Amino acid sequence: MYETIRLEKQGRVGHVVLNRPNSMNAMNGQMMKELAECFESLHNDNTLHVVKIYGAGRAFSAGGDIKEMMDPNNPMDIELVMKDVSRLSKALYTLPQVTIAVIHGASAGLGFSMALACDHVIAEENSKLAMNFIGIGLVPDGGGHFFMKERVGVPKAKEIIWAGQTLKAHDALAKGLLEEVTAEGRAMEHAENYANEVLSSPVLAKLASKNILHTLKLPELEQVLEMEASAQSAMRKSKDHLEGIQAFVQKRKPEFVGE
Template sequence: MNGHSFYKGDGKMGIKTDYKKIKVSVEGTVGWVSLNQPDRLNALQTDLMLEMAQALKELNREPDINIVVLKGEGRAFCSGGDIKSMLESNGEEHFQRMMEAASDVSMTLYSMDKLTISAIHGAAAGLGYSLALATDIIVAEEGSKLAMNFIGIGLVPDGGGHYFLKERIGASKAMQLIWAGDVMNGHEAQAVGLIDHVVAEGKVMAEVKALVQSYQARPLKAMLETKSILRRGQWRELKKVLEMEQEAQWRMRQTEDHQEGIRAFVGKRKPNFKGQ
């Protein structure tokens, strides 16, 4: 495994852990993946997503692991795509590389033959929220800020956001939610079916650990067979949505509204969109 492994408690050769932008650990049959750029609220850069894809694929290949938890270090789960990175490089090659990395993470999360859980505190916005939606179960603190807020900078969701929202709440409601770009707290998101469990502030990890313990006492092999039956036939649709999102994102990045949205975001003011 690229020459970097560690030994798990059972003495078997395990998973690469020496990443720069994420943290990976294994506890028994559970793999933990943490976004680890807390000074940037775990904003998603290409290098970080490439590390995520590699780590998730390694965990998926490990037969002893049956649950994978995705979480964020610091004050937030993930604030979304890195706006600073967008400003620094707007070239098509950089864009394609970033979008392909995001699509790889989403597809890997969605298709894993493990039970996957997102543990959300603070912000889960934009692409960060898309990645959370790619997991099987979402647990969020009541004060979390969950938003599919691409519209605020004149863009469309990526990372499979369209597909995952449609899967959870239907196409019409998904469209309205994307157009609004509203920020929801944990209770609001649960009420419309966008997360599965809401907990008090500071309690997300305790709840996730309790869920993990509960699932480990169930017939997980049978549960994962059900996941495979329901998900496998949808992989092609998700792949197509990811391709359409990538094409749409590039077109929208050329618009005046997107440029105005970015300027307004950086200037901390309300954007003046013109539909152009």
């Protein structure tokens, strides 16, 4: 059914697997669309109480697919892509299941926004976590501003977004961005333990609380997604973005001019 992701169901647990391992699960237009469709479909599934999200291969997700952004023969339709990104984020945030992001390797850009949208984030200690849009002259999308602010507050969110640094899992935990850090290779085991804990608890009461808290915040998330889409379209036309992308591809330090 899907080409870039897999959806598997085992009892009351759903598994959403990002499945472009050769590209470190970088999100191309198709993956964003498929994730949006997948999360929207899970809204109608009352047999699942937990959804785990993780990446195939050696990473959770390296973020947006820069090669596709740069492809002159088949340029990414930013307006369309931002619509799918907004659908994805909104559907994920409002899922009627307890969501667990299980991170190994890289979780960057949109991949990190998506992880932060989950109820419980587990990362292996050597994973690399980055809200790194600033490095290519862009703003976080996928609700990145909203999810970051929800977890750490506005001053810290600005600091992290503006720095665009790659964080190790223990740093991210100390900043309040994660719930758990595990040893290398142990994240899935911890996710299973947490899922079992949820399934043996009064899960309907937990989900009712999630629904109340998230429904209150939904108008704000929708506004953030609109503002991110508009800002991203503007930033994509900036000289700084072009310079950031070229520097990234050429593996050199960018020279930004504020235009």
